[in-house]
Amino acid sequence: MASKFPVLEVFGPTVQGEGMVVGQKTMFVRTAGCDYSCSWCDSSFTWDGSAKEDIRQLTAEQIWDELQETGGDRFRHVTISGGNPALLKNLGEFTQFLKQKDIRIALETQGSRYQPWFLEIDDLTISPKPPSSLMKTDFHRLDEIIEILREAGRLSHVSLKVVIFDEADLRYATDVHKRYPDVDFYVQVGNDDTTTYDDAALKDALLAKYEWLIDQVSASSELNHVRVLPQLHTLVWGNKRGV
Amino acid sequence: MASKFPVLEVFGPTVQGEGMVVGQKTMFVRTAGCDYSCSWCDSSFTWDGSAKEDIRQLTAEQIWDELQETGGDRFRHVTISGGNPALLKNLGEFTQFLKQKDIRIALETQGSRYQPWFLEIDDLTISPKPPSSLMKTDFHRLDEIIEILREAGRLSHVSLKVVIFDEADLRYATDVHKRYPDVDFYVQVGNDDTTTYDDAALKDALLAKYEWLIDQVSASSELNHVRVLPQLHTLVWGNKRGV
Ligand code: SF4
Ligand code: SF4
Numbered sequence: 001m002a003s004k005f006p007v008l009e010v011f012g013p014t015v016q017g018e019g020m021v022v023g024q025k026t027m028f029v030r031t032a033g034c035d036y037s038c039s040w041c042d043s044s045f046t047w048d049g050s051a052k053e054d055i056r057q058l059t060a061e062q063i064w065d066e067l068q069e070t071g072g073d074r075f076r077h078v079t080i081s082g083g084n085p086a087l088l089k090n091l092g093e094f095t096q097f098l099k100q101k102d103i104r105i106a107l108e109t110q111g112s113r114y115q116p117w118f119l120e121i122d123d124l125t126i127s128p129k130p131p132s133s134l135m136k137t138d139f140h141r142l143d144e145i146i147e148i149l150r151e152a153g154r155l156s157h158v159s160l161k162v163v164i165f166d167e168a169d170l171r172y173a174t175d176v177h178k179r180y181p182d183v184d185f186y187v188q189v190g191n192d193d194t195t196t197y198d199d200a201a202l203k204d205a206l207l208a209k210y211e212w213l214i215d216q217v218s219a220s221s222e223l224n225h226v227r228v229l230p231q232l233h234t235l236v237w238g239n240k241r242g243v
Numbered sequence: 244m245a246s247k248f249p250v251l252e253v254f255g256p257t258v259q260g261e262g263m264v265v266g267q268k269t270m271f272v273r274t275a276g277c278d279y280s281c282s283w284c285d286s287s288f289t290w291d292g293s294a295k296e297d298i299r300q301l302t303a304e305q306i307w308d309e310l311q312e313t314g315g316d317r318f319r320h321v322t323i324s325g326g327n328p329a330l331l332k333n334l335g336e337f338t339q340f341l342k343q344k345d346i347r348i349a350l351e352t353q354g355s356r357y358q359p360w361f362l363e364i365d366d367l368t369i370s371p372k373p374p375s376s377l378m379k380t381d382f383h384r385l386d387e388i389i390e391i392l393r394e395a396g397r398l399s400h401v402s403l404k405v406v407i408f409d410e411a412d413l414r415y416a417t418d419v420h421k422r423y424p425d426v427d428f429y430v431q432v433g434n435d436d437t438t439t440y441d442d443a444a445l446k447d448a449l450l451a452k453y454e455w456l457i458d459q460v461s462a463s464s465e466l467n468h469v470r471v472l473p474q475l476h477t478l479v480w481g482n483k484r485g486v
Contacts, residue, residue: 013461015457023471025460073464207446217268227265227268236457
């Protein structure tokens with residue numbers, strides 16, 4: 001019998017605002033549930049119970065139907081986000097479904113779990129969480145995941161991304177980059193006000209922090225093969241959901 | 244004897260604000276001279292004579308020395324920009340020099356000339372100019388360039404980028420994408436006020452136009468495998484040079 005997956009949102013087409021395929025035209029599928037509870041999580045509604053009534057249990061085919069209803073023929077790329085979609089053991093049923101339709105797939109996870117269907121993801125972002133999140137990275141697990149992907153020849157489809165709020169986070173990011181020097185590496189400005197409606201102030205604050213992060217990375221000889229990005233969607237839409 | 248190249252600026256490290264390696268930490272080398280004169284050129288000082296006194300004739304080794312003086316050990320990536328650096332037949336002396344130092348190289352050109360040293364560029368952006376530029380694209384030439392790069396197995400190192408100011412530009416971009424469907428394709432918001440010092444107004448205008456461009460691309464079934472980006476450096480620094 002077909003597995004069901006807890007889906008919170010299906011929306012798009014819009015553009016990916018972050019990471020290795022920043023700017024990519026894509027549809028989003030957001031799954032519910034996370035094994036972390038980052039202090040600054042910008043999608044805590046996926047795990048804190050506040051959007052419990054919006055979770056629907058859908059099969060791969062039902063998600064696909066909804067993607068088509070929403071996106072028509074205006075997409076060839078789907079981003080699976082969470083929460084942590086890597087909690088969903090059978091999500092390979094969905095990724096295989098998308099592959100059959102010749103859709104490229106992006107997925108982001110914090111790297112706390114491996115799933116065999118990672119090997120089917122075209123743009124896999126692993127985003128271990130820095131000290132400001134108050135979470136603790138299991139580096140043995142992360143080593144294992146990266147090693148499997150390396151052995152499978154998938155590293156060209158993989159990137160590491162660390163969100164940066166402060167200098168301690170940047171030191172953590174530097175350590176991550178040195179631990180996995182052959183994996184494409186991204187640092188991203190953190191948004192520490194995920195509830196404000198004052199979009200103008202939020203944009204200014206994020207651009208000022210982006211400039212700070214560029215300065216920090218520019219000054220470091222340990223962060224040379226690095227890409228530094230803001231969250232484009234937050235610059236355009238503030239904290240609005242579903243865009 | 245070593246060739247000399249007309250160099251206008253050497254600066255960095257900073258981040259690449261546009262295109263296929265947006266966010267990449269990099270040094271910039273800007274060469275003088277262009278065979279185009281786009282109506283909205285944001286670096287017209289490279290060809291309109293206004294910065295004539297700043298042009299220095301430097302050998303590959305002299306440029307490298309200057310990169311090291313400025314960037315120290317804080318870079319592994321160099322972006323060559325212009326003007327149109329593809330006017331410089333012997334620039335391969337410089338790209339080979341960088342390769343020997345294990346430096347990754349990005350270069351942007353509008354696609355009016357081919358040079359054999361294109362095959363050594365890690366991130367080659369070809370940016371044909373849309374109608375609003377008032378320039379005319381030589382598509383036979385562009386076909387030839389893309390074909391050589393395809394034959395040489397370099398397409399994974401190549402992208403096409405079109406700057407968009409209006410709907411006519413977007414139609415042009417759609418035609419370019421359909422002509423070369425296997426080449427990674429980027430559209431970028433144009434900056435039509437390259438002289439203003441009112442950074443706040445410029446940012447707001449660029450973000451509004453970015454949102455417009457996202458909406459246009461989202462609505463098109465001919466622009467699915469596409470990435471849509473703003474100019475990050477203009478959002479952060481306005482029209483300031485050398486950042
Ligand atoms: S891992 Fe991601 S979804 Fe989970 S709590 Fe942290 S930021 Fe939120
Ligand atoms: S091709 Fe580039 S440098 Fe030359 S005029 Fe056009 S925008 Fe300016």
